[in-house]
Amino acid sequence: MTQLGIFLQTGGASGAAGNPMSGIFMMVLVFVVLYFFMIRPQMKRQKEVKKFREAMKVGDKIVTAGGLHGKIKDMKDTSVVVEIAEGVKVTVEKASVFQTGADMAQR
Structure with a gap:
């Protein structure tokens, strides 16, 4: 059996027994972490650069x-x-x- 087949079989068995809301919760958690560590600081830097250019x-x-x-x-x-x-x-x-x-x- 291939590694992909084994992975899909084990993932399917544990996913059926788990809470279906946990998947949605994990997706929201990943988005929140990405927002605070990547998106928000980048927007802040862009605002600072824009302010620098306007004040030149x-x-x-x-x-x-x-x-x-x-x-x-x-x-x-x-x-x-x-x-x-x-x-x-x-x-x-x-x-x-x-x-x-x-x-x-x-x-």
């Missing part, structure tokens, strides 16, 4: 998703001009900015 202003030090460190020189609707070295400016999307210099100092 010219002169702030930032770090992009690609790891570029620089200072904001100009802001547009969806992009930011960042000076990464003396006289070297790059344009990056606001969505790629994750931290500002002040936020990094606090961590």
